[in-house]
Amino acid sequence: MAQWLRKVFPHEDWLVILLGAMVLALCTLLVQPKPDPTPGPTPGEKPQVVNYAKGTIAKLEKWGSNPVRAFVSEDQAKKPYQHLPSLAVTWAVLGCLLVPVGLWKGIRPLEYWTGFLVLSFLGTLAFVMASQEVIKQYNYEYVLWALLLGLLISNTVGVPRSIRPMLIGDTLIKLGLVLLGAEVLFNKLVALGPPGIFTSWIVTPVVLISTFWFGQRVLKMDSPSLNMVISADMSVCGVSAAIATGAACRAKREEISYAIGISLLFTSLMMVIQPQFVLWTGMDKNVGAAWMGGTIDSTGAVAAAGAVLGEDAETIASTVKMIQNVLIGVIAFAVAAYWTMAYGENDNQQKIGLGEIWKRFPKFVLGFLAASLAFSFLLPSLGVSSSAIDSITKDTTTPLRSWLFCLAFVAFGLETNFRELGKYLKEGKPLLLYLIGQTWSMILSLAMAYWMFGVLYADRVKEILAK
Amino acid sequence: MRWFKLLVGCAVLSFLWLWVLPRIAQYPSVRDHLELLDRRNINAGAMYYTEVEEHR
Numbered sequence: 001m002a003q004w005l006r007k008v009f010p011h012e013d014w015l016v017i018l019l020g021a022m023v024l025a026l027c028t029l030l031v032q033p034k035p036d037p038t039p040g041p042t043p044g045e046k047p048q049v050v051n052y053a054k055g056t057i058a059k060l061e062k063w064g065s066n067p068v069r070a071f072v073s074e075d076q077a078k079k080p081y082q083h084l085p086s087l088a089v090t091w092a093v094l095g096c097l098l099v100p101v102g103l104w105k106g107i108r109p110l111e112y113w114t115g116f117l118v119l120s121f122l123g124t125l126a127f128v129m130a131s132q133e134v135i136k137q138y139n140y141e142y143v144l145w146a147l148l149l150g151l152l153i154s155n156t157v158g159v160p161r162s163i164r165p166m167l168i169g170d171t172l173i174k175l176g177l178v179l180l181g182a183e184v185l186f187n188k189l190v191a192l193g194p195p196g197i198f199t200s201w202i203v204t205p206v207v208l209i210s211t212f213w214f215g216q217r218v219l220k221m222d223s224p225s226l227n228m229v230i231s232a233d234m235s236v237c238g239v240s241a242a243i244a245t246g247a248a249c250r251a252k253r254e255e256i257s258y259a260i261g262i263s264l265l266f267t268s269l270m271m272v273i274q275p276q277f278v279l280w281t282g283m284d285k286n287v288g289a290a291w292m293g294g295t296i297d298s299t300g301a302v303a304a305a306g307a308v309l310g311e312d313a314e315t316i317a318s319t320v321k322m323i324q325n326v327l328i329g330v331i332a333f334a335v336a337a338y339w340t341m342a343y344g345e346n347d348n349q350q351k352i353g354l355g356e357i358w359k360r361f362p363k364f365v366l367g368f369l370a371a372s373l374a375f376s377f378l379l380p381s382l383g384v385s386s387s388a389i390d391s392i393t394k395d396t397t398t399p400l401r402s403w404l405f406c407l408a409f410v411a412f413g414l415e416t417n418f419r420e421l422g423k424y425l426k427e428g429k430p431l432l433l434y435l436i437g438q439t440w441s442m443i444l445s446l447a448m449a450y451w452m453f454g455v456l457y458a459d460r461v462k463e464i465l466a467k
Numbered sequence: 468m469r470w471f472k473l474l475v476g477c478a479v480l481s482f483l484w485l486w487v488l489p490r491i492a493q494y495p496s497v498r499d500h501l502e503l504l505d506r507r508n509i510n511a512g513a514m515y516y517t518e519v520e521e522h523r
Contacts, residue, residue: 240515318516398515
C-alpha cells in the first residue's frame with residue numbers, strides 16, 4: 001500500500017493537498033441553504049444556511065477554576081460533559097483523515113494508533129490549559145501549551161520508540177495550512193477601504209523585508225529561516241504567520257517554536273501597555289486602534305486591546321488586523337518562491353533552472369493558495385453565499401485546522417530537546433531582532449495610521465463606523 | 468528519577484492552573500477586563516480573524 005501511495009504521490013505534499021481538498025469539498029457539501037418554505041432573503045439580508053457538520057469538531061469552553069467546565073457548554077449546563085461526544089468524533093475524524101499519511105510514511109497500524117492517541121490526549125490537555133480564562137485573556141494560545149506538554153515528556157521520561165513514527169508535526173502543519181487557506185478571503189480587503197489597505201498592506205511588507213534584511217546584513221544571524229520566521233510573525237499576524245512562513249521556508253521546528261514563544265510573550269505585554277499608552281497620550285482613538293491593529297502580533301489580542309478603547313476602536317483595530325491576516329497567503333507564497341531560489345538544498349553559485357525551482361518548491365503552498373482563491377472567488381461565483389462560507393470555516397475547517405496545529409506542536413515538543421531550544425535563548429540575536437523589528441513596525445505603523453486615520457481619511461472612517 | 472521529574476512538572480502545572488490562575492482571575496482589574504471581553508463577546512485567544520466573532 002505504501003509503495004502504491006508513493007508511486008501515485010511521489011511527494012508527500014501532493015497527498016496533503018488532496019486530503020485538504022477532500023476535507024474542504026466535504027465541508028462545503030455539508031452546508032446547504034436552510035430548507036424553509038418562507039420566501040428567500042430580502043436584499044441586504046444574508047441567506048440562512050444549515051451546516052450538517054456543525055458541532056462535529058470539538059471546541060472547548062472557557063473555564064475559571066474547574067477544568068471540567070471546559071467540556072460543558074454554559075447554555076446546556078444541565079447536561080454534563082456534552083463536549084465529550086464531539087471530542088470522540090474529533091479524534092475519530094482526525095485518526096481516519098491521517099490514515100493515508102500514515103500509510104504513505106509506512107507507519108505500522110499499532111504504532112499509528114498508539115502514537116495518534118497519545119498526540120490527541122496531549123492535544124486535548126493543551127486545549128484545556130489554553131481555555132483557562134486568564135490564559136485566554138492574555139492570548140497564550142494552545143500551540144504554546146501543546147509544545148510545553150511535549151517538551152515536558154520528551155525531557156523527562158522520554159518518548160517511547162513505538163510513538164516516534166507518529167511524530168509527524170511537519171505534515172500536520174502542512175495539512176492545517178491547506179485548510180487555513182479557506183479562511184484567507186481576499187474580499188475582506190475592502191472592509192475599511194484605502195486606509196485599511198495602506199496601513200496593513202504597505203507597512204507590513206516593508207517591515208518584513210527590512211527586518212529580514214537587518215537580521216541578515218547587520219545582525220548577521222546564523223539562520224536565515226529563523227530570521228524569516230521572526231520577521232514574519234512580528235510583522236504579519238503572530239503565530240499563524242510564523243507557522244505559514246516557517247513551513248514555506250522549511251524552518252526547523254525549534255525555530256518556529258522559539259519565534260512563537262517570543263511573539264506570544266510580547267503580545268501579552270503589548271496588549272496591556274499599548275491601549276494604556278494611547279489613553280495616556282490622548283491620541284485619537286481611531287488612530288490608536290489602527291496602530292494597535294498594525295503592530296500587536298496576535299489577532300485575538302488586537303481585539304482585546306481595542307476593546308479597552310471602546311467599541312469603534314475595537315472594530316477598527318480588529319478590521320486592520322483582519323486585512324493584515326489576509327496578507328498571510330501572499331507572504332507564504334512569496335517566501336516559498338524566494339527561498340526556493342535563494343536557499344536551495346544544494347547551494348552553489350550556479351543559476352538554477354525552472355525544473356529545479358519546481359522540484360524544490362514546497363508544493364503544499366499551492367494547496368494553501370488554491371484553497372484561498374477557491375473560497376475567495378470560485379465558490380462565490382458558483383453561487384455559494386457568504387454565510388455558507390462563514391459557516392464552513394467557523395464550524396468545521398477552523399476547529400479542524402486548530403486541532404491539526406495543536407497535534408503538530410505536541411509532536412514538535414516531543415521531538416525537541418530543551419538544550420536545542422536553550423541555544424536560541426542563550427544567543428541574544430533573535431530576541432534583539434524581534435525588539436528592533438517591532439520598534440520599527442510601531443514607528444512606521446503609527447506614522448501610517450496617523451496619516452490615514454487621522455488626516456487623509458479621518459471623516460471617511462467616521463462615516464463607515466456610523467453605518 | 469525521570470519519572471520523578473515528570474511528576475514534579477505535572478505538579479507545578481497543576482498548581483499553576485488549579486490554584487494560581489483562578490486566584491489571579493479574582494483580582495478586580497483582571498476580573499473587570501474578563502467581564503469586558505465577555506460582554507463584547509471577544510475571543511482574546513484567537514489565532515486568526517475567522518475566530519473573531521465580529522468578522523463573521
